[in-house]
Amino acid sequence: MTVKFSSSLSLANQFLIAMPSMDEGYFGRSLTYICEHDEHGAMGLVVNKQTDVSVRQLLSEIEIPVPENSQLKQQVLSGGPVQTDRGFVLHTGNRLWSSSLQLEKNFVVTTSKDILENLGTDEGPQEFVMTLGYAGWGAGQLEDEIANNVWLTVEADPELIFATPAEKRWEMAVKKLGITSAQLSAIAGHA
Numbered sequence: 001m002t003v004k005f006s007s008s009l010s011l012a013n014q015f016l017i018a019m020p021s022m023d024e025g026y027f028g029r030s031l032t033y034i035c036e037h038d039e040h041g042a043m044g045l046v047v048n049k050q051t052d053v054s055v056r057q058l059l060s061e062i063e064i065p066v067p068e069n070s071q072l073k074q075q076v077l078s079g080g081p082v083q084t085d086r087g088f089v090l091h092t093g094n095r096l097w098s099s100s101l102q103l104e105k106n107f108v109v110t111t112s113k114d115i116l117e118n119l120g121t122d123e124g125p126q127e128f129v130m131t132l133g134y135a136g137w138g139a140g141q142l143e144d145e146i147a148n149n150v151w152l153t154v155e156a157d158p159e160l161i162f163a164t165p166a167e168k169r170w171e172m173a174v175k176k177l178g179i180t181s182a183q184l185s186a187i188a189g190h191a
Contacts, residue, residue, distance in 0.1 A: 079131025
């Protein structure tokens with residue numbers, strides 16, 4: 001079954017919660033923030049899969065001066081399997097950088113070097129996560145996956161991204177639906 005896109009059904013500013021049927025792959029127990037979703041497809045950032053590299057280490061590796069700041073000790077996230085060598089900073093605030101996209105009143109995604117030079121300073125965003133890579137879907141693909149019980153959706157919550165430890169974000173997103181992860185089934189059903 002192919003589901004057609006409707007602009008009233010845009011999933012931008014929603015979380016995708018991976019269902020148990022995804023547990024064996026990259027997206028197992030993933031929580032993905034959907035940045036854009038239109039008739040051409042969707043783009044999102046996985047916000048709960050940590051790499052073994054800190055923001056501080058990554059900035060040092062690309063020769064950006066690193067201020068002493070505990071915020072830079074956070075782990076870089078694996079944002080998705082597409083373009084894993086490209087960095088994305090999902091952040092709050094009204095300031096836009098050279099390459100920023102205002103997503104919703106609470107979220108901005110930036111891909112330019114100027115934000116990296118300001119992370120951990122008074123000029124940079126107060127709340128942010130950095131990812132390498134992103135998740136992408138072609139036209140109709142995400143809608144089909146949702147229809148096939150691959151994802152649950154819930155409105156995005158800045159507190160889940162910026163104030164909840166990465167390893168607890170998936171579980172907390174499930175709780176926002178009023179259920180527990182034990183209530184999720186890997187078997188799809190349609191009434």
